[in-house]
Amino acid sequence: MPRYERRDYQGPSDLRAMQEVTRRLWTRCKRWHIGDLAWRRFERLGREPDWRTALWERDGRPVAWAWATVSGSLDLHVDPGDVELAEEIIDWYGEGGGGTVTLLDSEKELAELLQSRGYQERADGPYFIHLSLDLAGLPAPRVPEGYTLRAVRDERDAAARAAVHAAAFAPSRVTPSRVTPSRVTADSYLQVMRAWPYRTELDWLVETTEGEPVAFCLVWLDEESGVAVLEPVGTDPAHRRRGLATAAILGALHEARRLGARTARVCARGDDDYPSARATYQAMGFRPYARNVTFVPGGLR
Ligand SMILES: CC(C)(COP(=O)(O)OP(=O)(O)OC[C@H]1O[C@@H](n2cnc3c(N)ncnc32)[C@H](O)[C@@H]1OP(=O)(O)O)[C@@H](O)C(=O)NCCC(=O)NCCS
Incomplete structure (x- = not known):
């Protein structure tokens, strides 16, 4: 050996x-x-x-x-x-x-x-399951009236990114146990922004016309494999089912493709206790190709 x-x-x-x-x-x-x-x-x-x-x-x-x-x-x-x-x-x-x-x-x-x-x-x-999407033929992002879409500009956006992340991952009154509350803060988000291979061009926000951030998608690009990973994605509960996560994802993926990405990959819960994220990705054409499996030491089940 x-x-x-x-x-x-x-x-x-x-x-x-x-x-x-x-x-x-x-x-x-x-x-x-x-x-x-x-x-x-x-x-x-x-x-x-x-x-x-x-x-x-x-x-x-x-x-x-x-x-x-x-x-x-x-x-x-x-x-x-x-x-x-x-x-x-x-x-x-x-x-x-x-x-x-x-x-x-x-x-x-x-x-x-x-x-x-x-x-x-x-x-x-x-x-969790792993889903992928071929980036050829990606539709253009669209937001409904009352919203705008843009990439993060610089570190001054860290607080807004952290706030919308916390809103998306706050446990809802309807399904309190399904989402782990976020501990992402402006300072931790700054740490993310300074990590390799973060790029502001791949971090997208949807805002209301008053400038309140309500949805986001961060994409990480591996230039060698051409694989772009979505992590994380979210929409404030007050603004869901209006196509905003889809728009943020498409905004980020178009930019990733321009920078050399050919495929996107995302992970989502595969079990039926948490179907919304999986449904969002599948509605865009992502298809599952693998899943995580957890092993327990002998005797524990
Ligand atoms: C998953 C999530 C990002 C979806 O955001 P969204 O802005 O509501 O998504 P969209 O409006 O773009 O959804 C597009 C399509 O996805 C599907 N979809 C989205 N949410 C769904 C749900 N709860 N149930 C079933 N289908 C759903 C639908 O087909 C929907 O189209 P329709 O509204 O015309 O039927 C949002 O629910 C969220 O932030 N959840 C908590 C955080 C999370 O789990 N993030 C993903 C893991 S990192």
Whole structure:
């Protein structure tokens, strides 16, 4: 077995190293895109104590990363040529208490390895699907009367972006348990805007004619693969079902295409407890191609 060196996460330069492995290994059969990592790491402030994150290198080159929460969930990304390294990653995870592990359903070798270690696929509970859209022939964005559409201009828009994000992700009175309340703030949004590969041209807002932001879509472009990821998308509950999320998405995707994107990918809840996001993407022509699967340690169900 090759010798691997583990490096514990020290700060944003290690996120860049994780993004480089992620970018190098991108295929539709892998779960992670460079934009997912940037959003997840920076959307909120003060999360670092909740995480254990590490990278593994072979001959000085990063070939895997793992990101565990103290509450017991693990995400990992492993070069398919180094799949046996997952054994070491599971041991490292166990040293911190262990818990569940989530993969993309196409990561069969990793799934087999987990099963050989006593993990079992969770049969129920919420899960995410991955959907994609070919960007050829994208319709032009349209907003109804009373709204305008634009890209974010600069960091002075951070507070407005954070406010509309919080409005979209606030638990509603009708369905209080379905959405996790947002802890995105102007300061955390600034952190997102300073992360690679964020670009203001790919961050779109719908506003009322009075200038109140009411819907948004942020797109992350991987110029090497030509894959643009939507993360996140939302509309203030008072303005839903007027085509505003669709308009923000189309605004951002047209710009992404101009910058070289050929395909878009988005993740949405696949279970029937939370159908609205999936329905929005499917109404635009996104089609599901994969889903996440969560494995629980033997004995836990
Ligand atoms: C999902 C969400 C972004 C949709 O925003 P929206 O502005 O209402 O979406 P649109 O008006 O552009 O919807 C376009 C189409 O999507 C479908 N759709 C949207 N919401 C739907 C729902 N709740 N139920 C069924 N279909 C829905 C419909 O086909 C709709 O067209 P129609 O209104 O003519 O029937 C919004 O509900 C939201 O912010 N939810 C909370 C945050 C979230 O889950 N974000 C996505 C994950 S990152």
